[in-house]
Amino acid sequence: xxxxxxxxxxxxxxxxxxxxxxxxxxxxxxxxxxxxxxxxxxxxxxxxxxxxxxxxxxxxxxxxxxxxxxxxxxxxxxxxxxxxxxxxxxxxxxxxxxxxxxxxxxxxxxxxxxxxxxxxxxxxxxxxxxxxxxxxxxxxxxxxxxxxxxxxxxxxxxxxxxxxxxxxxxxxxxxxxxxxxxxxxxxxxxxxxxxxxxxxxxxxxxxxxxxxxxxxxxxxxxxxxxxxxxxxxxxxxxxxxxxxxxxxxxxxxxxxxxxxxxxxxxxxxxxxxxxxxxxxxxxxxxxxxxxxxxxxxxxxxxxxxxxxxxxxxx
Amino acid sequence: xxxxxxxxxxxxxxxxxxxxxxxxxxxxxxxxxxxxxxxxxxxxxxxxxxxxxxxxxxxxxxxxxxxxxxxxxxxxxxxxxxxxxxxxxxxxxxxxxxxxxxxxxxxxxxxxxxxxxxxxxxxxxxxxxxxxxxxxxxxxxxxxxxxxxxxxxxxxxxxxxxxxxxxxxxxxxxxxxxxxxxxxxxxxxxxxxxxxxxxxxxxxxxxxxxxxxxxxxxxxxxxxxxxxxxxxxxxxxxxxxxxxxxxxxxxxxxxxxxxxxxxxxxxxxxxxxxxxxxxxxxxxxxxxxxxxxxxxxxxxxxxxxxxxxxxxxxxxxxxxxxxxxxxxxxxxxxxxxxxxxxxxxxxxxxxxxxxxxxxxxxxxxxxxxxxxxxxxxxxxxxxxxxxxxxxxxxxxxxxxxxxxxxxxxxxxxxxxxxxxxxxxxxxxxxxxxxxxxxxxxxxxxxxxxxxxxxxxxxxxxxxxxxxxxxxxxxxxxxxxxxxxxxxxxxxxxxxxxxxxxxxxxxxxxxxx
Ligand SMILES: Nc1ncnc2c1ncn2[C@@H]1O[C@H](COP(=O)(O)OP(=O)(O)OP(=O)(O)O)[C@@H](O)[C@H]1O
Ligand SMILES: [Mg+2]
Numbered sequence: 001x002x003x004x005x006x007x008x009x010x011x012x013x014x015x016x017x018x019x020x021x022x023x024x025x026x027x028x029x030x031x032x033x034x035x036x037x038x039x040x041x042x043x044x045x046x047x048x049x050x051x052x053x054x055x056x057x058x059x060x061x062x063x064x065x066x067x068x069x070x071x072x073x074x075x076x077x078x079x080x081x082x083x084x085x086x087x088x089x090x091x092x093x094x095x096x097x098x099x100x101x102x103x104x105x106x107x108x109x110x111x112x113x114x115x116x117x118x119x120x121x122x123x124x125x126x127x128x129x130x131x132x133x134x135x136x137x138x139x140x141x142x143x144x145x146x147x148x149x150x151x152x153x154x155x156x157x158x159x160x161x162x163x164x165x166x167x168x169x170x171x172x173x174x175x176x177x178x179x180x181x182x183x184x185x186x187x188x189x190x191x192x193x194x195x196x197x198x199x200x201x202x203x204x205x206x207x208x209x210x211x212x213x214x215x216x217x218x219x220x221x222x223x224x225x226x227x228x229x230x231x232x233x234x235x236x237x238x239x240x241x242x243x244x245x246x247x248x249x250x251x252x253x254x255x256x257x258x259x260x261x262x263x264x265x266x267x268x269x270x271x272x273x274x275x276x277x278x279x280x281x282x283x284x285x286x287x288x289x290x291x292x293x294x295x296x297x298x299x300x301x302x303x304x305x306x307x308x309x310x311x312x313x314x
Numbered sequence: 315x316x317x318x319x320x321x322x323x324x325x326x327x328x329x330x331x332x333x334x335x336x337x338x339x340x341x342x343x344x345x346x347x348x349x350x351x352x353x354x355x356x357x358x359x360x361x362x363x364x365x366x367x368x369x370x371x372x373x374x375x376x377x378x379x380x381x382x383x384x385x386x387x388x389x390x391x392x393x394x395x396x397x398x399x400x401x402x403x404x405x406x407x408x409x410x411x412x413x414x415x416x417x418x419x420x421x422x423x424x425x426x427x428x429x430x431x432x433x434x435x436x437x438x439x440x441x442x443x444x445x446x447x448x449x450x451x452x453x454x455x456x457x458x459x460x461x462x463x464x465x466x467x468x469x470x471x472x473x474x475x476x477x478x479x480x481x482x483x484x485x486x487x488x489x490x491x492x493x494x495x496x497x498x499x500x501x502x503x504x505x506x507x508x509x510x511x512x513x514x515x516x517x518x519x520x521x522x523x524x525x526x527x528x529x530x531x532x533x534x535x536x537x538x539x540x541x542x543x544x545x546x547x548x549x550x551x552x553x554x555x556x557x558x559x560x561x562x563x564x565x566x567x568x569x570x571x572x573x574x575x576x577x578x579x580x581x582x583x584x585x586x587x588x589x590x591x592x593x594x595x596x597x598x599x600x601x602x603x604x605x606x607x608x609x610x611x612x613x614x615x616x617x618x619x620x621x622x623x624x625x626x627x628x629x630x631x632x633x634x635x636x637x638x639x640x641x642x643x644x645x646x647x648x649x650x651x652x653x654x655x656x657x658x659x660x661x662x663x664x665x666x667x668x669x670x671x672x673x674x675x676x677x678x679x680x681x682x683x684x685x686x687x688x689x690x691x692x693x694x695x696x697x698x699x700x701x702x703x704x705x706x707x708x709x710x711x712x713x714x715x716x717x718x719x720x721x722x723x724x725x726x727x728x729x730x731x732x733x734x735x736x737x738x739x740x741x742x743x744x745x746x747x748x749x750x751x752x753x754x755x756x757x758x759x760x761x762x763x764x765x766x767x768x769x770x771x772x773x774x775x776x777x778x779x780x781x782x783x784x785x786x787x788x789x790x791x792x793x794x795x796x797x798x799x800x801x802x803x804x805x806x807x808x809x810x811x812x813x814x815x816x817x818x819x820x821x822x823x824x825x826x
Contacts (some may be wrong), residue, residue: 181427181435184416188424191413198411199424200396258415
């Protein structure tokens, strides 16, 4: 297969994902069934919702490692309210999202006003959020969700609810990042903070908004997971930060900021999910699975390779 | 109060003082800028010019300095760059600052995009809108290009275009010409003059007095954070300006050129070299060319923007691809295939872009100066801090870097002093061939004279020097020979003497 020069980077990635999908289908034809595809998509929905806005935050030059932990905390908070205090679904939603907003605000405060690098500040937040979740739930899974939750889950909408939310979120975020003034301003900060300041950008304000959006997105994922599983566990979302970062990079995002593509993120995590599922279905030896995942990640990076070198002269 | 008097000033800065720790950058500075004038602001490196203009552009917000700012007769508080913009002040800062991952159009529109509400952004529409603006102002940029892919002078032009786009009432240009070549400077001057014709005001910072004489209606001189001298156009006198700038008379700017020994060893022989265009991999930037460099010779490379001179130097330094041809160092054809090897062989390159590829801005002066020679201050496997510090101190003193404390962070130095550190870093490697790319960029006139003296004495000691400079007088006065590149090839060669300036200009344009 030869890529023409004009194929956009995103298109190349789509083709690459299709090729990988094709390979597994050739190995096991049932890989391409509706049920199998649905389970693959379902498999990326929660990490996807959790990391959608992270793409924007990273484009602006900051990181958030705490997304998975925030998802867990929000799910636990929602679950505890629903099961122990019998709070209705809507108020649970508000509470869950509030968790994310507060975490986002604290992250922003520590990073922007405490001058702590976001990488470090949000690692700290990861630990705090996770232990809070453990503490609130006493590390017990929450299983006894009351009726409306089950009812919703088992309805036809409930079945596709999470995928629908994910799709909406991705479209919104992609438009926000690449087709609005806000997105351009966010990217300009990640590209060159000084240049953004000269242009009159209130850097801290924009970054605070993005930290809060990222927190809220992660929290939304927790709430949607509550609905989907009608249960919540503190282990939810562990390791998602790495998955999200890998997905972002595979999808053509720069971890140094300055630009971003939410669609790329989706393709990135989708690719990893296809590989993971495909290998299970094709009975590939456990030990090899991890190795192959790594190799596919590396190859996918080569799909659209632009090397950049920086030398110091003088 | 006499209101006519007040209204004739676009801008007054009164009793401005600002210090950074122990450094008093500005000490009770008062500046009045006539409405509709082009106001020159000059002074030595570290005099406080950029600091004053950063205050004016809201970069150092109200409260972080003493004194007041009055715009068109009304006192204003500038709390952020945004505030300054809203009052019609636009600044082009001294250091190249563009958002590299954004397009030219996005960079130019950026300040317009900063709104509280969210609006759709159409890439196509904005690019055509910006292209119209660029074309109607004769600015040679492509609005759809990524800023990262621009050359350094193009980035400078982009910054100027961004400032102009806002149609500012007061435009501040902090050393805009230091990264531009002659014909772009002419274009810039034309733009500034047309602003003036429309009644707008410009503050123009430069180290080149000829530009002041050419362009400005009035001038203020800062020295050590104070206003040392002010005058109007009719009283311009270069000698008086220089004296007030440096506090003494200068003497000769250029050293006497030494005779070149015709039998001196040929250090470098370049034969049929074809150099890659780093922005178009695989393509050549120039037709093949050949030249020789003798020990003790200062060889100038002349030309205009994009004539490929920087790329040639980088190719010799192996930081840009050589497509074909030969490079021979003292008869050795295989002296180095990588930058570290070339450096070891005694070839040193001093970049034109100190911010992006020259200095570690987050480190102090000392590690910047010694970055290339750490091997020579080793004790067993450890770094000999004392030896390192001694070397750094010597180098900093030789170049008169201010402040003299080598533990000062590079980012806190004035632009010209950063440039001196950059040169010091290269000189410490004791090269046999020194390649200088715009070495006096942003350097004040007294320090220029010092750098010229250093270059001259290196040549006398037998170092071969290749000099790229967009300042034609500098190029002609220092070089023994000048090779002129234009129109994608080596156009010709001339003797380095100031009488050739006109010919050099013609030949530089000629190939277009
Ligand atoms: N952020 C900072 N922190 C500490 N000192 C600073 C800072 N910015 C400037 N200075 C100091 O203030 C003084 C004035 O610097 P400024 O940049 O205004 O000089 P300048 O006149 O623009 O010089 P140049 O011609 O070299 O650009 C210098 O001594 C410089 O070292
Ligand atoms: Mg300056």
